[in-house]
Amino acid sequence: MSADPLAILVDGLPDGCVNASDRGLHYGDGLFETLAIVNGTLSYWDRHYTRLALGCERLGFPRPEESLLLKEAHGCRNGVQRGVLKLILTRGIGTRGYRAAIPAMPTRIWALYAWPQYPQHYWQCGITVRLCTTRLARNRSLAGVKHLNRLEQVLARSEWDDPAIAEGLMLDTAGFLTEGTMSNVFLVRGRELFTPDLSVAGVCGIMRGVIIEAAKRLGVETRVKAMRLNELWCADHAFVCNSVIGIWPIAEVIARRKRLFEAGHLVREIALSRETHID
Numbered sequence: 225m226s227a228d229p230l231a232i233l234v235d236g237l238p239d240g241c242v243n244a245s246d247r248g249l250h251y252g253d254g255l256f257e258t259l260a261i262v263n264g265t266l267s268y269w270d271r272h273y274t275r276l277a278l279g280c281e282r283l284g285f286p287r288p289e290e291s292l293l294l295k296e297a298h299g300c301r302n303g304v305q306r307g308v309l310k311l312i313l314t315r316g317i318g319t320r321g322y323r324a325a326i327p328a329m330p331t332r333i334w335a336l337y338a339w340p341q342y343p344q345h346y347w348q349c350g351i352t353v354r355l356c357t358t359r360l361a362r363n364r365s366l367a368g369v370k371h372l373n374r375l376e377q378v379l380a381r382s383e384w385d386d387p388a389i390a391e392g393l394m395l396d397t398a399g400f401l402t403e404g405t406m407s408n409v410f411l412v413r414g415r416e417l418f419t420p421d422l423s424v425a426g427v428c429g430i431m432r433g434v435i436i437e438a439a440k441r442l443g444v445e446t447r448v449k450a451m452r453l454n455e456l457w458c459a460d461h462a463f464v465c466n467s468v469i470g471i472w473p474i475a476e477v478i479a480r481r482k483r484l485f486e487a488g489h490l491v492r493e494i495a496l497s498r499e500t501h502i503d
Contacts, residue, residue, distance in 0.1 A: 236299075242333065243331070245318060246317055247318040250318070252372040253283070253372070254313050257276055261305070262306060264303070264305045266297060297334065312335070340468065347471070353393055353474055355395075360403075360426060367423055391464055407466045417436075418446070
Protein backbone atom coordinates (compact mmCIF):
# COMPACT_ATOMS: atom_id res chain seq x y z
CA MET A 225 0.00 0.00 0.00
CA SER A 226 1.38 3.39 -0.98
CA ALA A 227 1.93 5.90 1.81
CA ASP A 228 1.57 8.80 -0.63
CA PRO A 229 -1.51 10.99 -0.24
CA LEU A 230 -4.33 10.46 -2.72
CA ALA A 231 -5.17 14.16 -2.68
CA ILE A 232 -3.79 17.40 -1.20
CA LEU A 233 -5.61 20.67 -0.50
CA VAL A 234 -3.77 23.81 0.69
CA ASP A 235 -5.89 26.78 1.71
CA GLY A 236 -8.67 25.41 -0.46
CA LEU A 237 -6.52 24.89 -3.57
CA PRO A 238 -6.05 21.37 -4.99
CA ASP A 239 -2.38 20.36 -5.06
CA GLY A 240 -1.50 23.76 -3.60
CA CYS A 241 1.94 24.63 -2.24
CA VAL A 242 3.03 25.56 1.26
CA ASN A 243 5.11 28.74 1.53
CA ALA A 244 8.70 28.04 2.59
CA SER A 245 8.34 30.72 5.29
CA ASP A 246 5.44 28.92 6.99
CA ARG A 247 5.95 28.68 10.74
CA GLY A 248 4.73 25.10 10.72
CA LEU A 249 7.89 24.19 8.79
CA HIS A 250 10.25 26.40 10.77
CA TYR A 251 9.03 25.81 14.32
CA GLY A 252 6.34 23.14 14.30
CA ASP A 253 4.01 26.03 15.15
CA GLY A 254 0.68 24.39 14.53
CA LEU A 255 -1.74 21.55 15.14
CA PHE A 256 -3.05 18.49 13.35
CA GLU A 257 -6.02 16.14 13.39
CA THR A 258 -6.26 12.67 11.84
CA LEU A 259 -9.78 11.64 10.92
CA ALA A 260 -11.19 8.30 9.87
CA ILE A 261 -13.56 8.33 6.92
CA VAL A 262 -16.02 5.49 7.47
CA ASN A 263 -18.96 4.93 5.11
CA GLY A 264 -18.33 8.38 3.65
CA THR A 265 -18.61 10.07 7.06
CA LEU A 266 -15.93 11.96 9.01
CA SER A 267 -15.89 9.97 12.24
CA TYR A 268 -16.04 11.97 15.48
CA TRP A 269 -15.87 15.27 13.59
CA ASP A 270 -17.38 17.29 16.45
CA ARG A 271 -14.76 15.99 18.86
CA HIS A 272 -11.92 16.66 16.42
CA TYR A 273 -13.07 20.21 15.80
CA THR A 274 -13.49 20.87 19.53
CA ARG A 275 -9.93 19.67 20.21
CA LEU A 276 -8.61 21.74 17.29
CA ALA A 277 -10.35 24.84 18.65
CA LEU A 278 -8.88 24.26 22.12
CA GLY A 279 -5.45 23.78 20.56
CA CYS A 280 -5.75 27.07 18.67
CA GLU A 281 -6.68 28.79 21.91
CA ARG A 282 -3.70 27.27 23.72
CA LEU A 283 -1.28 28.28 20.94
CA GLY A 284 -2.87 31.68 20.52
CA PHE A 285 -3.98 31.87 16.91
CA PRO A 286 -7.47 32.02 15.37
CA ARG A 287 -9.30 28.83 14.48
CA PRO A 288 -10.88 28.54 11.04
CA GLU A 289 -14.65 28.48 10.84
CA GLU A 290 -16.06 24.99 11.11
CA SER A 291 -18.12 25.43 7.94
CA LEU A 292 -14.97 26.26 5.95
CA LEU A 293 -13.11 23.20 7.24
CA LEU A 294 -16.05 20.91 6.52
CA LYS A 295 -16.33 22.26 2.99
CA GLU A 296 -12.62 21.65 2.38
CA ALA A 297 -12.71 18.22 4.04
CA HIS A 298 -15.53 17.02 1.80
CA GLY A 299 -13.81 18.52 -1.23
CA CYS A 300 -10.53 16.79 -0.45
CA ARG A 301 -12.05 13.37 0.21
CA ASN A 302 -13.85 13.62 -3.16
CA GLY A 303 -16.42 10.92 -2.48
CA VAL A 304 -14.02 8.41 -0.88
CA GLN A 305 -16.04 6.10 1.37
CA ARG A 306 -13.19 4.77 3.52
CA GLY A 307 -9.87 6.46 4.14
CA VAL A 308 -7.85 8.68 6.43
CA LEU A 309 -8.02 12.46 6.21
CA LYS A 310 -5.33 14.55 7.90
CA LEU A 311 -5.69 18.24 8.67
CA ILE A 312 -2.60 20.31 9.41
CA LEU A 313 -3.21 23.82 10.69
CA THR A 314 -0.22 26.13 11.11
CA ARG A 315 0.03 29.68 12.39
CA GLY A 316 0.91 30.68 8.83
CA ILE A 317 3.69 32.58 7.12
CA GLY A 318 6.19 34.44 9.29
CA THR A 319 9.52 36.22 9.20
CA ARG A 320 12.75 34.91 10.72
CA GLY A 321 12.64 34.68 14.51
CA TYR A 322 10.31 33.21 17.08
CA ARG A 323 8.06 36.24 17.45
CA ALA A 324 4.81 35.54 15.61
CA ALA A 325 3.16 38.00 13.28
CA ILE A 326 -0.07 39.63 14.48
CA PRO A 327 -2.64 38.96 13.23
CA ALA A 328 -1.87 35.37 12.31
CA MET A 329 -3.13 34.01 8.99
CA PRO A 330 -3.29 30.23 9.54
CA THR A 331 -2.43 27.81 6.75
CA ARG A 332 -4.84 24.90 6.19
CA ILE A 333 -3.44 21.69 4.71
CA TRP A 334 -5.57 18.64 4.00
CA ALA A 335 -4.19 15.26 2.92
CA LEU A 336 -6.23 12.18 1.98
CA TYR A 337 -4.73 8.72 2.47
CA ALA A 338 -5.87 5.18 1.73
CA TRP A 339 -7.28 3.20 4.64
CA PRO A 340 -4.44 1.32 6.42
CA GLN A 341 -4.58 -2.46 6.05
CA TYR A 342 -3.68 -3.63 9.54
CA PRO A 343 -3.79 -7.40 10.23
CA GLN A 344 -7.16 -8.57 11.52
CA HIS A 345 -5.53 -10.37 14.46
CA TYR A 346 -4.58 -6.98 15.95
CA TRP A 347 -8.23 -6.57 16.93
CA GLN A 348 -9.05 -10.23 17.51
CA CYS A 349 -5.99 -11.56 19.36
CA GLY A 350 -4.11 -8.45 20.41
CA ILE A 351 -0.76 -6.89 19.56
CA THR A 352 2.82 -7.03 20.72
CA VAL A 353 4.17 -3.74 22.06
CA ARG A 354 7.55 -2.68 23.33
CA LEU A 355 8.62 -0.25 26.00
CA CYS A 356 10.41 2.68 24.36
CA THR A 357 13.53 4.26 25.82
CA THR A 358 12.71 7.72 24.40
CA ARG A 359 10.91 9.76 27.06
CA LEU A 360 8.22 12.43 26.76
CA ALA A 361 9.00 15.89 28.12
CA ARG A 362 6.73 17.19 30.88
CA ASN A 363 5.24 20.57 29.94
CA ARG A 364 1.82 21.71 31.18
CA SER A 365 1.65 24.42 28.50
CA LEU A 366 1.56 21.85 25.69
CA ALA A 367 0.25 18.73 27.44
CA GLY A 368 -2.86 17.29 25.83
CA VAL A 369 -2.47 19.39 22.67
CA LYS A 370 -2.02 17.63 19.32
CA HIS A 371 0.67 20.04 18.16
CA LEU A 372 3.10 19.52 15.31
CA ASN A 373 6.17 18.89 17.48
CA ARG A 374 6.29 15.08 17.24
CA LEU A 375 10.05 14.45 17.37
CA GLU A 376 9.75 12.42 20.57
CA GLN A 377 7.34 10.08 18.83
CA VAL A 378 9.55 9.98 15.72
CA LEU A 379 12.56 8.94 17.81
CA ALA A 380 10.51 6.41 19.77
CA ARG A 381 9.11 4.82 16.61
CA SER A 382 12.64 4.63 15.18
CA GLU A 383 13.67 2.30 18.02
CA TRP A 384 12.35 -0.81 16.27
CA ASP A 385 11.79 -2.19 12.78
CA ASP A 386 10.38 -5.58 13.74
CA PRO A 387 7.00 -5.88 11.94
CA ALA A 388 5.76 -8.16 14.71
CA ILE A 389 5.77 -5.17 17.09
CA ALA A 390 2.74 -2.97 16.40
CA GLU A 391 3.24 -0.15 18.89
CA GLY A 392 5.58 1.27 21.52
CA LEU A 393 4.63 2.52 24.97
CA MET A 394 6.24 5.74 26.22
CA LEU A 395 7.05 7.04 29.69
CA ASP A 396 7.58 10.69 30.55
CA THR A 397 10.86 12.02 31.94
CA ALA A 398 9.64 11.35 35.50
CA GLY A 399 9.01 7.69 34.68
CA PHE A 400 5.21 7.74 34.45
CA LEU A 401 3.43 5.64 31.83
CA THR A 402 1.88 8.19 29.42
CA GLU A 403 0.85 6.88 25.98
CA GLY A 404 1.83 4.94 22.89
CA THR A 405 3.74 6.48 20.01
CA MET A 406 0.43 6.86 18.11
CA SER A 407 -2.14 5.89 20.71
CA ASN A 408 -3.50 6.25 24.21
CA VAL A 409 -3.28 3.40 26.68
CA PHE A 410 -5.76 1.83 29.12
CA LEU A 411 -5.23 -0.76 31.83
CA VAL A 412 -7.95 -3.05 33.21
CA ARG A 413 -8.27 -4.43 36.72
CA GLY A 414 -11.49 -6.31 37.38
CA ARG A 415 -14.36 -4.13 36.12
CA GLU A 416 -12.34 -0.92 36.40
CA LEU A 417 -10.41 1.02 33.74
CA PHE A 418 -7.29 3.07 34.35
CA THR A 419 -5.72 5.55 31.92
CA PRO A 420 -2.78 7.92 32.42
CA ASP A 421 -3.25 11.51 33.53
CA LEU A 422 -2.18 13.70 30.59
CA SER A 423 -1.95 17.03 32.39
CA VAL A 424 1.85 17.24 32.04
CA ALA A 425 2.60 15.16 28.90
CA GLY A 426 0.86 13.30 26.10
CA VAL A 427 -2.06 13.88 23.74
CA CYS A 428 -5.71 13.75 24.79
CA GLY A 429 -6.86 11.36 22.09
CA ILE A 430 -10.34 11.42 20.58
CA MET A 431 -10.92 7.69 21.10
CA ARG A 432 -9.68 7.99 24.68
CA GLY A 433 -12.53 10.38 25.42
CA VAL A 434 -15.02 8.19 23.57
CA ILE A 435 -13.96 5.14 25.59
CA ILE A 436 -14.25 6.94 28.92
CA GLU A 437 -17.81 7.99 28.06
CA ALA A 438 -18.75 4.57 26.66
CA ALA A 439 -17.38 2.84 29.76
CA LYS A 440 -19.50 5.08 31.98
CA ARG A 441 -22.63 4.10 30.06
CA LEU A 442 -21.68 0.45 30.55
CA GLY A 443 -21.38 1.02 34.29
CA VAL A 444 -17.58 0.79 34.25
CA GLU A 445 -15.59 3.31 36.27
CA THR A 446 -12.52 4.90 34.66
CA ARG A 447 -9.80 6.31 36.85
CA VAL A 448 -7.51 8.92 35.28
CA LYS A 449 -4.29 8.97 37.28
CA ALA A 450 -0.51 9.24 37.17
CA MET A 451 0.68 5.68 36.67
CA ARG A 452 4.02 4.11 37.42
CA LEU A 453 5.21 1.32 35.18
CA ASN A 454 4.57 -1.26 37.89
CA GLU A 455 0.83 -0.76 37.36
CA LEU A 456 1.22 -2.11 33.83
CA TRP A 457 2.79 -5.30 35.14
CA CYS A 458 -0.01 -5.70 37.71
CA ALA A 459 -2.94 -5.10 35.31
CA ASP A 460 -5.33 -7.88 34.31
CA HIS A 461 -5.57 -6.61 30.73
CA ALA A 462 -4.41 -3.63 28.67
CA PHE A 463 -5.19 -2.01 25.34
CA VAL A 464 -4.25 0.95 23.14
CA CYS A 465 -6.56 3.09 21.05
CA ASN A 466 -6.88 5.92 18.57
CA SER A 467 -9.57 7.20 16.24
CA VAL A 468 -8.33 5.22 13.22
CA ILE A 469 -7.46 1.83 14.76
CA GLY A 470 -10.23 1.84 17.35
CA ILE A 471 -9.09 -0.53 20.13
CA TRP A 472 -6.19 -2.98 19.96
CA PRO A 473 -5.85 -5.30 22.97
CA ILE A 474 -2.27 -5.75 24.16
CA ALA A 475 -1.20 -9.41 24.10
CA GLU A 476 2.47 -8.97 24.96
CA VAL A 477 4.79 -6.26 26.31
CA ILE A 478 8.46 -6.60 25.43
CA ALA A 479 10.78 -5.00 27.98
CA ARG A 480 13.35 -6.11 30.52
CA ARG A 481 10.34 -7.66 32.22
CA LYS A 482 8.14 -9.34 29.62
CA ARG A 483 4.40 -9.57 30.27
CA LEU A 484 1.71 -11.56 28.47
CA PHE A 485 -1.96 -10.52 28.53
CA GLU A 486 -5.22 -12.00 27.38
CA ALA A 487 -8.01 -9.81 26.01
CA GLY A 488 -10.64 -9.92 28.74
CA HIS A 489 -14.40 -9.69 28.40
CA LEU A 490 -14.43 -6.02 29.45
CA VAL A 491 -12.01 -5.04 26.66
CA ARG A 492 -14.20 -6.80 24.08
CA GLU A 493 -17.35 -5.27 25.57
CA ILE A 494 -15.96 -1.76 25.20
CA ALA A 495 -14.42 -2.44 21.78
CA LEU A 496 -17.75 -3.67 20.39
CA SER A 497 -19.83 -0.85 21.88
CA ARG A 498 -21.65 1.39 19.43
CA GLU A 499 -19.51 4.43 20.28
CA THR A 500 -16.05 2.86 19.88
CA HIS A 501 -16.59 0.29 17.13
CA ILE A 502 -15.10 1.25 13.75
CA ASP A 503 -16.80 -0.71 10.93
